[in-house]
Amino acid sequence: MNNTLFKGLQILEMLAYSSQPMRLTDIANNLNLVKSGTHRLLQALVDSKYVVQDKESGKYSTTCKLIELGSAVLPHLALKQQAEGIMQQLMRDTEESVHLSIQDQHDVVYLHKVDGPAPIPFYTHIGGRAPLYCVATGKALLAYKNDFFIEKIKQNLNPKTDNTIINAQQLEMELQEIKERGYSINKGELKEEVYGVAAPIIDKTGNIIAAIGLSGHSERFTTKTINKYADLLMQAAQRITGLHNGHDPSVNLQRLILSW
Structure with missing residues (x-):
């Protein structure tokens, strides 16, 4: 230090x-x-x-600034604790790495991570960052931001791989699809051999506060597998949403998403 x-x-x-x-x-x-x-x-x-x-x-x-700082951190710590068991179960069910991410400025920040048995070396770490537009959890968060914020992101689309979406219109279409289906997909957009799927977590006011995602080697993420993982992630996000908001975890996450 x-x-x-x-x-x-x-x-x-x-x-x-x-x-x-x-x-x-x-x-x-x-x-x-x-x-x-x-x-x-x-x-x-x-x-x-x-x-x-x-x-x-x-x-x-x-x-009192220290109190303000602590108050800002507490919800994230609570969210991490609420998600821990669900993330562990998701890793066991899929044998892939699980991420819990939040948004900070134009980046996604990895609040928590549970590695699967075959994680991608040096891909992510707790506290690490990645651009919102090129990872699954980032796109799950970005899709629900206001138009002004998305326009700013669209003006700074830098390629990380050949698969990174750098066309503003294409990104806009991608974000609309995410909102319609309730989950996002990353196909080698930050690191070519890494694919991912993610779903948003919602607070009691209807705001997207975090995203939970799976990532692993592209060879394991077939279309069939992605569809399966998307269902599991939607269920996991639904349970975390329920725990975080202190109500019945059977809350209809898809209905909340479609209300945007």
Whole structure:
């Protein structure tokens, strides 16, 4: 880890766990840091609004931004826990790798992954990213974004393989098909030998919040297999949707999707 970043995080953690505001000298001494360097790090934390300095006492304390950050993370952690058992079962049923993905900016981020017995080396990892438009979970998320967002994506379609969709009209048709059938397909669009299938996960307000997908070697993803996996993924997404929203997991996912 970057040494400066590590020291900054140490300071932030100390202040977060402290029962009262702290002086610069006490922070530096407790962490065995140079006072001048500690001051610079504190100023950076103040500028980014994670820390505030009292004008009268000069002491430092954390702000509510940490609470906001934690609140943003909690739903993702809950979703991962709710999906864990379903992902494990899906891997056992298909013997393929299972991904749980969310959208961040123009990318898909892999929130969780369960590897099958024959995973593609170095294809994905937890916390890894890929463009929305060229992986199955990404396209399952992208299909339900607003027109303005999709237009921005269509302006930056860069080929990753010969199979990547880089024609804006073709991508638009692809996204419409995903909405109609309720799942997406990736045919070697990020890595030529890797195919994938994915379905969206929906919150109680009807928003697409994540996608669950299967990926594996193209030789194993025949048309028949893809159709089978699509059914399994729709069922898995339906169960996760139900668990996440705290209602009957038999909720009709296809009806929710078609309401878009």
